[in-house]
Amino acid sequence: MKSRGLFFLLIALIVLSANLAAAQDAVELRIAWYDDGNEGLVLQDLLDRYMADNPNVKVVIDTIPYPDLDKTLQPQVETGNAPDMARVTDVSRYKGYYLDMTPYMGDPEGWAATWPEAIINWMRSDASDTGLYGFMTQATVTGPFINRTLFEQAGVDIPAGDSTWEEWVAAAQQVAEAVSSPDNVVYAVAIDRSGHRVWGPALSMGAKFFERDADGKPIMDDKGNVIFTADSPGFRAAAQMIVDWHTNGLTPAEVWVSAGGQYASGRDLFTNGQLVLFMSGSWQVGALASTIGDLFDWEAIPNPSGEGGSTGMPGGAALMAFKDTDHPEEVTKLMEWLSSAEVHREFVERALFLTYHKTLTEQGVDYQTDLPSAKKSLDVFLAEIPKLSDDAWVLQTARNSFALNIGIRERLTQAITGELTLDEAIERIQQDVDEQRASS
Amino acid sequence: MTTLRETIPDSIEIPRPNPISRLLTAVLGVFDYVFEPLEKRFGFQRMAYIFLLPNMLIFGIFILLPMLLNFYYGFTAGDSILLGNRRFIGTDNIAKLLDCASIFDPSTCNQDRFWRGVGNTGLFVVTEVALIVVFGLITALALNRKIFGRGFFRSVFFYPVLLSPVVVALIWKWLLQQDGLLNAIIIGAGGTRVPFLLDGGWAQFWVIVIGAWAQMGFFTLILLAGLQSIPPDLYEAGQIDGTNPLTSFRFITLPLLMPTMFVVLVLSVIRAVQIFDHVYVLTNGGPGSATLYIVQYIYTTAFQNRNYGLAAAASLLLALVLMILTVFQLRLGRRVDAA
Structure with missing residues (x-):
């Protein structure tokens, strides 16, 4: 009996001492992450190196499917259980919950100077906020891809870089008609099922989604929401164009019609060689490079022009620190390391991402791919960044623009399926946006 | 204060327990240390x-x-x-949902997608429940007969019930999508692609059929149990009185099966109103809002549009409708039992 008691006491002491040792040594940092391509693997590789150099820190990546990211993150953040860091695309959503890393930084001014002011301000609550909360792991720009091989097979000339949407789609239609067969239907064009993807063409066609005051700032309500308007000739023209693509059979119904209430992409059709023109964005390059490889020639093209010029939509994913963390110093140190020119360069070069990092944009990035299609596409998208319109930045960074994004996606689909006329769809988009603003 | 043990009269002879029950008694006896003080504190009656x-x-x-x-x-x-x-x-959210010139024309409603969801759910409930009851009954009658391979067929019809709704939806999606198996067969036979999931009418049809297919086995089993509880001598007596298969079904099977049918009706209606999972995977409410049902409306309003208040108000209305349905069905059930 006595020996059994001693045995249990010994076990308890071992467990206790092991826990104490672990508690003293390891600081565990958790990152909520999602993957578009191989970036999670690249990050893990970088973190393994960081952990080897900093044995007192353990960094764990919690990978969440992108559609579930905000559903998972919002309750965690609002109930005070946020991860230490998270990769988010809806940066505005969690304003007020981010960790201001300024007090823990070695060189906050240097950090702020590394990123464009619009990006730093996007992460801040208001004009009086001077905090530094995170950095962009990648920059994205929306824009179209073409299947060059199909153009060559059809003997159709590729339109010039400043062509309009009508000219591009007309050429794509010629290609599709020339190469289609009953066994292999090739569609002229597809655009991702997302209001965000429609914004670029709409702005290029002259859409005005908000008014500006005398100082040129977007007019907002008293809650700080931009007052969006759906109905403008430019948006109407873009919306009608997308409806017509469906009516005329130029685009596959799978993307907009059958996706129900969610985002959908035409990427699979493009990688299968069933799509001539695919409107999406720079984040697809890595995935296209790995799935298409050199099976056919593909490349990004500049955003088509129109009355409003030629613009895509900016965007990207940011790695943000949350103020609930128990280890703000360690979080800041890791963020500084990950956003340093050397480490961030390796990250974007291996993941095939664009970047807003000023040093890298000045020095250029040598993407680690042998595929000419991928390299050329990244160069095209890089050249699109300076062309982004001011309105595009407002749409991207306004905290309530998500309602316009979802409204366009859902209501335009109803117009395509005939449930609503285009007039009714535009009225409903306006209603959705106004209701969200009122209820926020 | 009397304990549970003291309430057993001495006149009752307790059989000598075997080793297993003695072990169980010893193990469960541990609970006495918890419950005896509680019983003393709160009394025997309050122990419930x-x-x-x-x-x-x-x-x-x-x-x-x-x-x-x-x-x-x-x-x-x-x-x-x-x-x-x-x-x-x-009550602004509820008022917004109910703000409608004509519920039969959702485009006249403030929340048109809510009313489209209500209309779609109504159509789904009526058609799916009818399919389940009619085909479930026919299948149960067939499986109740002494046919070759009866056990095998009973398993086959029940098998879809064992599958997760997500798996069911993925399998059917594989069959029905534009480049799916069914279209491959049609094209192989010289036909043209059918937009099974891209046309509103077709999508509604398949959602209902798949829902019925996935759940019919469960209800067939209940109906089969009901059929087997009917005493065979009633059919023998009927035969002596000159009934044919049709009249014995009409005057013996159907009346005696009515309580079971009622259970099937109640359960299938409740399940149908709550339809979500397999539709979410198969069509996600599309094309347009052709297969948008009320639970999915609530889900998308809350988690995509971030309008939690409106979604909660819609679920309150749904709960109210379900409560009315339940009360109605309970009353009807009592009448059936009384009859």
Whole structure:
């Protein structure tokens, strides 16, 4: 009996001492992450190196499917259980919950100077906020891809870089008609099922989604929401164009019609060689490079022009620190390391991402791919960044623009399926946006 | 204060327990150390509440509390999930949902997608329940007969019930999509692609058929149990009185099966109103809103549009409708039992 008691006491002491040792040594940092391509693997590789150099820190990546990211993150953040860091695309959503890393930084001014002011301000609550909360792991720009091989097979000339949407789609239609067969239907064009993807063409066609005051700032309500308007000739023209693509059979119904209430992409059709023109964005390059490889020639093209010029939509994913963390110093140190020119360069070069990092944009990035299609596409998208319109930045960074994004996606689909006329769809988009603003 | 043990009269002879039951008694005897003091403290009669307490706690935390929270959310606005950050707006959300010139024309309603969801759900409930009851009954009658391979067929019809709705939807999606198996067969036979999931009418048709296919086995089993509980001598007596198969079904099987049919009706209606999972995977409410059902409307309103208040108000209305349906069915059930 006595020996059994001693045995249990010994076990308890071992467990206790092991826990104490672990508690003293390891600081565990958790990152909520999602993957578009191989970036999670690249990050893990970088973190393994960081952990080897900093044995007192353990960094764990919690990978969440992108559609579930905000559903998972919002309750965690609002109930005070946020991860230490998270990769988010809806940066505005969690304003007020981010960790201001300024007090823990070695060189906050240097950090702020590394990123464009619009990006730093996007992460801040208001004009009086001077905090530094995170950095962009990648920059994205929306824009179209073409299947060059199909153009060559059809003997159709590729339109010039400043062509309009009508000219591009007309050429794509010629290609599709020339190469289609009953066994292999090739569609002229597809655009991702997302209001965000429609914004670029709409702005290029002259859409005005908000008014500006005398100082040129977007007019907002008293809650700080931009007052969006759906109905403008430019948006109407873009919306009608997308409806017509469906009516005329130029685009596959799978993307907009059958996706129900969610985002959908035409990427699979493009990688299968069933799509001539695919409107999406720079984040697809890595995935296209790995799935298409050199099976056919593909490349990004500049955003088509129109009355409003030629613009895509900016965007990207940011790695943000949350103020609930128990280890703000360690979080800041890791963020500084990950956003340093050397480490961030390796990250974007291996993941095939664009970047807003000023040093890298000045020095250029040598993407680690042998595929000419991928390299050329990244160069095209890089050249699109300076062309982004001011309105595009407002749409991207306004905290309530998500309602316009979802409204366009859902209501335009109803117009395509005939449930609503285009007039009714535009009225409903306006209603959705106004209701969200009122209820926020 | 009497204990449970003391309530057993001495005249009752307790059989000598075997080793297993003695072991069980010893193990369960541990609970005496917990319950005896409680019994002394609260009395024998109140011990029922102590035994109910764990279940009530689970019910309270996981069902009652969320229901109350949902109730409160329905009267608030804001895009935060924390109650403290939400504004109380009274019945505005419910009024918004009910603001409609004609519920038969959703485009005249303030929340057109809500009413499209209501209409689609109504159509789904009526057609799917009818399919389940009619085909479930036919299948149960066939499986109740002495046919070759009866056990095999009973398993086959029940098999879809064992599958997860997500698996069911993925399998059918593979069959029905534009480049799916069914279209490959049609094209192989010289036909043209059929937009099974891209056309509103077709999508509604398949959602209903797949729902019925996936659940019919369960209800067939209930009906089969009901059929087997009918005494065979009633059919023998009927035969002596000159019944044919049709009249014995009409005057013996159907009346005696009515309570079971009623259970099937109640359960299938409740399940049909709650339809969500397989449709979410198969069509996600599309094309357009052709297969948008009320639960999915609530889901998308809350988690995609971030309008938690409106979604909560819609679920309150759904709960109200379900309560009315349940009361109606309970009353009807009593009448059937009385008859």
